Amino acid sequence: MTRWLNGLFFAVFFQFVSSLYISIDQDEGNDAMECIKGQISCQSLLYVSDALNIINITSNLTIEITGPALSLKGSAVFTDIFDLTIKGERNNIECSESQYLIGSGIVFKNCTNVKLIGFTMKYCGLLYDCKQFYGIQAILFCNCTNIGIVLVNFKNSNGTGLVFYGASRFISIENSVFLNNRFNGRNLIYERETTLTGGGVRIIQIHNAFVIITMCKFVNNSATFVGGSLYMNFSDAFQNAITIYACNFTSSIAGISGGAIGITVYLSGSLPPSSNYSISFRSCNIINNVAQFGGGVAIQIPRIGVRYQRFNIENSIRFHKCTFMSNIGKVTSAVDINGQNQRVEDSLHTLIVFQTNTQFKNNIAGFNLQVPQHRPYKGKLFSATVYAIDAQVSFESQVTFINNTGTPVYLKNSHSRLGFKSNVSFIGNTGDRGGAILLDEYSVIELDSSSLLQFINNSALIGGAIFVDTINIIQYEGICFFQKVSNYRAFYIRFKNNIAESGIGHDIFVTTLQPCVQLHHSNATALFTGSKIGIFNFSSSVSQAISTAPATLLLNKTELNIFPYPGLPYAMNVTQIDEFNKSVTNLQLFPLSSTWLQKSTIKINSAHSIGHSYILTFNGQVGQSNILLLQGADYSATLYINVTLYQCPPGYIFQNDTCLCSHSTSLYYNGILHCLEDKRAVIAKGFWAGYLKDKFTTATCPSVLCNYTNDKKYEEHVLPLNCSLLNDHVCASHRNGVLCGSCVTGYTTYLHSPSYHCGESAHCKYGPLFYILSEIIPVTIIFLVILLFNINLTSGALYSFIFYSQIVSNHYTQYQPYSDALKYFFSTLKVVYGIFDLSILEVNEFSFCLFKNATVMDLMLIKYLTTLYALLLIFVTILVLRANSLYFCIKLCHKCGRRNIRGSIVNALTAFLVLFYFRCLVITLYVLVPSYVIGEGGNKQKTVPLYNGDLSYMSNDHLNYVIPAMICLAFIIIPPPIILLSEPFIVRINGALNIKRNAVTYNLHRLRMKLKPFLDSFQGCFKDNYRCFAGLFLLYHILIVLTPMYFSEGTFWNITIKGTLLFLILLLHCLCSPFQQNIFNHLNSFLLINLLLINMLQLALVSTYDGSVLVAGIIQLALMSLPLIYLLCYTTGWLCKNYCVQRRRYEIDHHADGDEFPARMIPGLLESYNTFN
Structure with a gap:
């Protein structure tokens, strides 16, 4: 075919005539008129072009480059020459910059029969204005006719390698190479920058032309905008036939569209009836090219009307036996048809044809590119291998799409057709919507007889093989996305192993099947099970293979x-x-x-x-x-x-038609920390949340009452959205009211429950009896044991242990996230340690109903009653012992070995203070400490008692509890630490200042002497200089109990402050060693360190809620158990010691008269023996 075209070219356009021959030899030639006459060789092409313009030679000219290389500096312009040939012997024409900074290159203006043969243009790029064309290129043909280019290479051009503008008739390019041609813009002066670009070949505004490009190579070229290797642009009155045969387009790039090839056909005026064109690509390879739209080819043609369906069209762009491989595009990777806007023209229609073993392999769309002149694109981007909008596309014979990324065929408002006996296969492709085909808007596919569509192993998010958006054509009757061309033979559509990642439409997804249902008078399932549309072969059932949009x-x-x-x-x-x-x-x-x-x-x-x-x-x-x-x-x-619209959820504030989280506005709620994504508010531990007169409020609340049993997080708690559920979520079981201070109807607060559990009030019948058994009798037994056995609880051996026991007994474990087994062991330890603050059997399992409708503060008064009973028991005993007539009691004590009754009474009084002081202190503070109910913006709504929010603080009802608490505060809590702290200082000051005796000092001395047995009982185990530590121990109780009044139990600050207090106490005792015996100092340090470690382990529960909680709980349990070993050893030693003393006394008294009393015990002498003087 090539030989026939060459022969035709020479036969028609070149005839043998006498011609002018000019040779150019840069090394041997000389630029003079003799070289133009052919007598010698010229030295430069620029001189030749200038001389020809001067002497006006216009035809039959042959220029031969004989030297190995030729340099060109400036523009060599050939004008109005007929039959011009420039040939070389594979020579290089190397350009350099001209003095006018417009570059260097060759221009042919208005020439006819131009032939270029056998040379290479390197580093050229001439800025030139040819009528309406303004560009930069190595060689420019401006309005020329009949052009032949053979074996001419264009390399490293600054701009385009070869440009045809306004050319007509025959244009031929054979066996040429276009390599690394790109626009770099350096050292040039130009005004219309947007018209400057690079690339291999640009064919612009040709008309009545037959163009053939044969066996050329386009490698690594770059265009600023369109057509990295080849760009064709023409409009209006044209009769053009363009054939590209056996060419390779490789590794080229365009800034916008057509990484390898760009084609633009448009109309600027009226179109003559005879206007038509055809572009044919045969056996071309388009590989590894890059652009935003159409990484391989970008086609811009006049668009068809909405319902145009005629396929017998003269205008066509065909791809025959072409291969598209590894092309990359941000939107479309292989072919983009009308990807940029252009007006609709019904008068000009173009058919795009892919036929005869055309293949699309491994092309990638949707890739984020970095290309020249890249600009951001707004709006929704898609990804496709072949994209067509307002176009007609035909697939004929054998066409395959294999392993492409991006929907292989995306048709928008376009018509497609499968020719007779065509076979189109889609294998292993991926896309977003449609793994193989996407039909959008009014797009349909016509299938001719015996045609075959195959879909194998394709995947997409929705529509594993085919995605059809037919929603816009429901108004048109007689339209379905698949249509038969004839009823002669059916077409076949086969599906195998296609996957929709969303599970919706593994083979086909159609927005609606109603147009097809109306057309074929069928239902959705029957459309695909019969042959109304075609013969479908699915890999699963129809209902699994096909899905529609929601109906x-x-x-x-x-x-x-x-x-x-x-x-x-x-x-x-x-x-x-x-x-x-x-x-x-x-x-x-x-x-x-x-x-x-x-x-x-x-x-x-x-x-x-x-x-x-x-x-x-x-x-x-x-x-x-x-x-x-x-x-x-x-x-x-x-x-x-x-x-x-409903009222705002708990923890939110209504403002400007919006519920705002309290934490994010100035009108905050106290204790609200933040809000979760699911709108629930988070409140800090130790806070109550509820409604007071329909207003949301918060207040500090004891953890035993506001325990947030439905929440697992330890330091924070999540409030429910529903206001009606708030009380059940915040309060302990069966509790309600402000600060959860009351039990629900039918329930009452149980005595001996450390959590003030609300139980059924139906079991209160035996409450008083249980009270006597659990409170009165144990207190009486403890008193008698102390009295009869003369037990001194303020000895050095027990002082620190009792302090430790009272702190541990109130250790916060009731609502810790421990296992049931650990909680059982903790309860057991609390029962043992509770003996030493008279919290006997203070566990939920032994709690009971004392009377109906009992509140927490009612039970606190009961604790006061127990304290009063113990005090009265001591006073009665003193009175009994002072009565001369009670000889039998004294004799009984003597028989039991208690000869020093006076010492036993002192021990009983001190034991009462030691055992009841901590309990009275806790109850008194619970009654007197207020809580403030805070509303929106931190405004105080109400002041209430901490343990009964339904009462007003210092109201008449509250005073019923306040008066006993004040009495206890005035007579039991405040005096002992003041007396025990002040007495050693007064004695020291008196000795230091040597104050003279007067009435005041005398009365103080008498008071001190009367109190001396009690002072000695408390202070006797301490060194003389540190007797004030007896008062400090009571002060320690006050400080530790005050901590949870302001920082809720179990919170970070509560744990930290307790730890700080314990550390300071430990430091003080280590520095002073106040006990007379060092063993007791060591014991005291051990117990304080033990307490400090137990408290520190609480921090593990604040920051975590996993397996480390179990470890912390086990360690705490072990630490709490260690002092019990000491208690066991001490009790054993005490019993052994007293047993030996009793045996010795028994041996001494064995020879005496057992009925004879010492003189001080004889009734007749009791008047002279005053026990308490």
């Missing part, structure tokens, strides 16, 4: 009336049903829209979806209502929902 929306019946919070997202679980009556719920793929059915001031400010939940935000006033219309975007599915 129906469903909600739960309870959600047809919703009550959202103003300004807070509201989620609805929407179910979407397709035309096959199966669920295709996916709100990301099928978004919903929402509007009001009636005019309303409620604003829908935002709408989005997460998973199956459709989320709306309504802004308006509480109580406003309207009907919400929910419908699928562009689809027919609708739903009506009644909406009423």
Whole structure:
């Protein structure tokens, strides 16, 4: 074919005539007129072009380059020459910059029969203005006719290698190479920058032309905008036939479209009836090219009308036996048809044809490119291998798409056709919508008889093989996305192993099948099981292989009336049903829209979806209502929902038609830390939350009452959204009211429950009896044991242990996240240690109902009653011992070995203070400490007692509890530490100052002497200089008990402050060593360190809630158990010691008269023996 074209070219356009021959030899030649006459060789091409213009030689000219290389500096312009030949012997023409900074190159203007043969243009780039064309290139043909280029190479051009502008008739390029031609813009002066570009070949505004490009190579070229290797552009009156045969387009790039090839055909005026064109690519390889649109080829043609369906068209662009491989595009990778806007022209139609073993392999679309002149694109981008909009595309014979990334064929408002006995296969491709084909808007595919479509191993998010958006053609009758050309023979569509990642339409997804149903008078399933459309072969059942967009929306019946919070997202679980009556719920793929059915001031400010939940935000006033219309975007599915705005959830503040989280506004709620994504507010531990006169309020609250039993997090708690659930969530079981201070109806607070458990009040019949058994009798027994055995609880051996026991007994473990086994062991330890503050059997398992409707503060008064009983017991004993007539009691004591009754009474009094002091202190502070109910913006709404928020602080009802507490404070809690602290200082000051005796000092001395037995009992175990430590031990109790009054039990600050106090106490005792015996100092340090470690382990529960909690609990249990070993050893030693003493006394008294009393015990001498003087 090439020889025939060359022969035709020479036969028609070149005749043998006498011609002018000019040779150019840069090394041997000389630029003079003799070289123009052919007598010698010229030295430069620039001189030749200038001389020809001067002597006006216009025809039959041959220029031969004989030297090995030729340099060109400036522009060699040949004008109005007929029959011009420039040939070389594979020579290089190397350009350099001209003095005018316009570059260097060759221009042919208005020439006819131009032939270039056998040389290479290197480093050239001439800036030249040819009528309406202004560009930079190595060689420019401006308005020339009949051009032949053979074996001419263009390398490293600054701009385009070869440009044809306004050319006509025959244009031939054979066996040429276009390598590394690109626009770099350096050292040039230019005004119209946007018209400058690079690339291999540009064919612009040709007309009546036959162009053939044969066996050329285009490698690594770059264009600023369109057509990295080859760009063709023509319009208006044209009769052009362009053939590109056996060419390779490799590794080229374009800034916008057509990484290898760009084709633009447009109309600027009226079109003559005879105008037509054809462009044919045969056996071409288009490989590894890059552009934003059309990494391989970009075609811009006049668009067809909406319903144009005629395929017998004269104008065509064909790809015959071409291979598109590894091309890359941000939007389209291989071929882009009309990817940029252009007006619709019904008068000019172009058919795009892919035929005869054309292949698309490994092309990648959707790649984020970094290309020259890259500019950002706004809007929704897609990815496709072949994309066509407003075009007609035909697939004929054998066409395959293999392993492409991006939907292989994307047709938008376009018509496609499979020719007779055509076979189009899609294998291993991936896309977003449609793993093989995407039909959008009015696009349809016509299938001729015996044609075959195959889809194998393709995948996409939705529509594993085919995605069809037919929603816009439902108004047209007689249209279906697949149409038969004739009924002579059916066409076949086969599917195998295609996958939709969303599970929706593994083989086919169609937005609606109604147009097809109306056309064929069938139903959705029957369309694909018969042969109405074609013969389908699915890899699974029709209902599994095909899906449609939602045709129906469903909600739960309870959600047809919703009550959202103003300004807070509201989620609805929407179910979407397709035309096959199966669920295709996916709100990301099928978004919903929402509007009001009636005019309303409620604003829908935002709408989005997460998973199956459709989320709306309504802004308006509480109580406003309207009907919400929910419908699928562009689809027919609708739903009506009644909406009423509800009051803000707990922890939120209503402001500007919106519920705002308290933490994010100046009108805060005390204790609210932040809000979660699901709108629930988070409150700090130790805070109560509830409503006071319909106003949301918070207040500090004891952890035993506000225990947040439904929450697992230790330091923070999550409030419920529903106000009616707030009390059950905040309060302990069966509790309600402000600060959870009351039990619900039918329940009462149980005695001996460390958590003040509310139990059924039906079991209160035997409450007083249980009280006597659990309180009165144990206190009486403890008193008698101390009295009869003369036990001194303020000895050095027990001083520190009792302090330790009282702290451990009140250690906060009731609601720790321990296992049931650990809680059982902790309860056992509490029972043992509770003996030493008379919290006998203080565990929930032994709690009971004392009387109905008992409150926490009522039970605190009962504890006062127990304390009063113990005090009265001591006073009665003293009176009994002072009575001369009670000889029998004295004799009984003597028989029991208690000869020093006076010492036993002293020990009983000190034991009472030691055992009851801590309990009275706790109860008194619980009664007297207030809690402030705080509302919006930190405004105090009410002051209430800490343990009964239903009372007003210092109200008449509260005073019933305050008066006993004040009495206890004045006579039991405050005096002992003051006396024990002040007495050693007064004695020291008196000795240091040597104050003279007077009435005041005398009375103080008498008072001290009367109190001396008690002072010695408390202070006797300490060194003389450190007797004040007896008062410090009582002061330690006060400081430790005050901590949870201000920082709730178990919180970080509570633990930290307790730890600090214990550390300071330990430091003080280590520095002073106050006990007389060092063993007791060591014991005291050990117990304080033990307490400090137990407290520190609480921090593990603040920051974590995993397996480390179990470890911390076990270590705490072990630490608490260690002092019990000491108690066991001490008790054993005490019993052994007393047993030996009793034996010795028995041996001494064995020879004496057992009925004879010492003189001080004889009734007749009792008057002279005053026990307490």
